[in-house]
Amino acid sequence: MSNDKRGRKVAIVGATGAVGEVLLSVLEERNFPIKDLLPLASKNDGRSVRFKGKSLPVMETTETAFQDIDFAFFAATGSLSKKLAPIVAECGGIAIDKSSTWRLDASVPLVVPEINPDALDKHKGIVACPNCTTIGFVMALEPIRRKAGLQNVVVTTMQAVSGAGKPGIEELESQLESISRGEEPLNSTFAAPIAANVIPLCEGFRPDGFSTEEVKLLFETRKILDSHALNVSMTCVRVPVPIGHSASILIETESPLSPEEARKAYEAFPGVRLLDDPENNVFPTPRDAAGTDDVIIGRIRRDLASPALWVWQVSDNLRKGAATNAVQIAEEMMARGLK
C-alpha cells in the first residue's frame, strides 16, 4: 500500500497461537516491510517460528521487549494486552490488539481498513482489531449502509472452532476421533461436545442471557460504522467447522434496495467477493473462505415477509477476521504516515 519501504521493527505477542501463526504467514505473503521480527510467547521454552525461510527463536513476553518496536501485534490474552499495549504506546510504538480489551475504549480506534480508516488518524498508540465475527459482519453491512442506510439487522452466526484458538481446533479433532472409536466425546474448551453437534454459546453468558460474543456484534458494529442508533439482534452459535465463520443476516434498510442493487454494491466494495448464483447452486461456504482474505457474500434475496434483504456471509476468522485485518491496519497507518 505504502511507497515507504523502510523496514519496521515488528513484535508478535502470541506468535505460536492460531492467530499468531497466520500473522506470520500474512506478513510474509504481503511482503510487509520488516527490519526486525520479534516473536513472543508466554514463555521461552525453546520453540521457534518460521519466517521467510528462517527459523526465529520465540522469546518470552516481557515489559522490556518493546523498545524501538514500530508495530506490536497482540494475539494473546486480553490481560496481556491490557498490561502491555500501553507500554508499547509509551515507547512510541503502535500496539495493534486482537483481544477485546481496548475495542470499546473511546480513545482507541476500532478499525476495519476498508470501512473506517480515518479513525486511525486519532490513534494514541493503541489500535483495536474487531472481533473475528464482527469483521465479516460489518463487511456485509457497510456496502448496503452506503447505498440505503441501515435500520434493523437480525443475525445468527455459525462460528468455527478456531475462533477459540488452537485448543478449539484440537478439541474438535480429538472428539471426532473419539466418536469414530465409539467413545463419548469429552469437552473442556467448549461448554458441550462440538463434534457432530452445534452449541448455542460462544464465550460465556452475561446476566441478561446474551453471550459476551453476541453483544460484540452490537457494540463493535455501532462503533465501526459510527451508527449509534443501529439495532442489531443476534444469536451466536459454534459449529464443528475448523476455519470459517458464517452469518445468516436479515438487513432492514432505511430506503428501499433491490437484491440487484445490493449485488452491485458488494461487487464494488474492496475485500468483498460475491458467490451468488442459486440457479447453478453457487453460494459461499466456510470451506470457500478458509485460506482467503475475502469476505464472501451470497444468497442475496428479498425477504418474503418484508422489504428487508437476506444475505449469507462467510470469511476466514483467522485471516480477515484477525491476522489480515491487523496487518491491513499497520499498512494503512504506514500509508498515512502515522508510523
Added chain:
Amino acid sequence: MSNDKRGRKVAIVGATGAVGEVLLSVLEERNFPIKDLLPLASKNDGRSVRFKGKSLPVMETTETAFQDIDFAFFAATGSLSKKLAPIVAECGGIAIDKSSTWRLDASVPLVVPEINPDALDKHKGIVACPNCTTIGFVMALEPIRRKAGLQNVVVTTMQAVSGAGKPGIEELESQLESISRGEEPLNSTFAAPIAANVIPLCEGFRPDGFSTEEVKLLFETRKILDSHALNVSMTCVRVPVPIGHSASILIETESPLSPEEARKAYEAFPGVRLLDDPENNVFPTPRDAAGTDDVIIGRIRRDLASPALWVWQVSDNLRKGAATNAVQIAEEMMARGLK
C-alpha cells in the same frame, strides 16, 4: 392414548429408510396396537426388518398392497405418496404421509397433534405430517402464540444431515473419513462438502432465491397454526450433525410477553422440554435431542433491540420431526374414533 386396543393393520412404505427404521422403533416403544405389520420398500430384494423381536420380510410396494390396511405410513418419495396415498384412502385406510406432496392440499389435514388435533376430524383418508424442521419450529411458536399472539418471526435453522435420509448420513461419514486421510471430501447428496463445513442450502433453490425447504417454514406454519397473516423470514442451513435440527428464532409477539412468562408457557406445553439455565451453562444442543421425542427449548431472552424474544430450539428430526409425529397422528385418530 386410546382405550381401544383392537389391533390395526399397519403398512410402512419406505420401511428400510432412515425414517422407516425409526417408525418401527417408535411403534414398538409406544406399544401401538398392531395386528399385522407390512414393511414395504421400492423392491423386494430379500431384506427384512426387526419388529418386537421378529424378523419381517420387506415386500415390494405395489398398488394392491393396501387392501384392509388401517394405517399406511409413507416415508418414501413424494411421487410414491402422490400415486399411492389416494389408493389407501379409496381402500378405506388412512395414509399418513411424511412427504411434502399433500401438505398444502386444502382437503388434507397437516397436523402436529399437540397443536391442531381437531384438523384430523375433517380427514378424507390422507393426513400430512409437516416437514421435520417445521414441526420443531411450530412447537416453539405455539406456546408463545397462545399467550401473546404472533406477528413476525425470523428464523435461521441448522439442520442435520439425516434430514436427507441415509444418503445424507453416509455422505457425512465418508467425507469425515476422507478428510482424516487427507483426501478431498466428495459430495453427491449435498451441493457442497458438508463435513467440516456448513451449507446454506437445504433441498433446492426456487426462482426467487429461497430454497424449497425455507418456504415450507412459512406455508406449513401458517396452515398448522391457522395464522394466515403470520410473517416468517427464514434461512435454512445444513450442518455436519447426524441427528437433530436446531433453530435460532426471534419472535415478535402481538402483546408483550416476558422471558419468564415464555418459560412458563413452554413448561406447561405437552411435548416441550426446557433446558434453559445460562448461569450454569445449561442450553439444549442436537446431541440432547437425538433419541428423544421432546422439542427442547433454551436461551429464552428479551432481544436487546426490541420487545421480541429470542428462543433456541432443537429436536430429533427423525423422531418428533417425522416418525413420532406420524405415530402420534395415528394414536390421536384412534382416540377420536376416526379409525
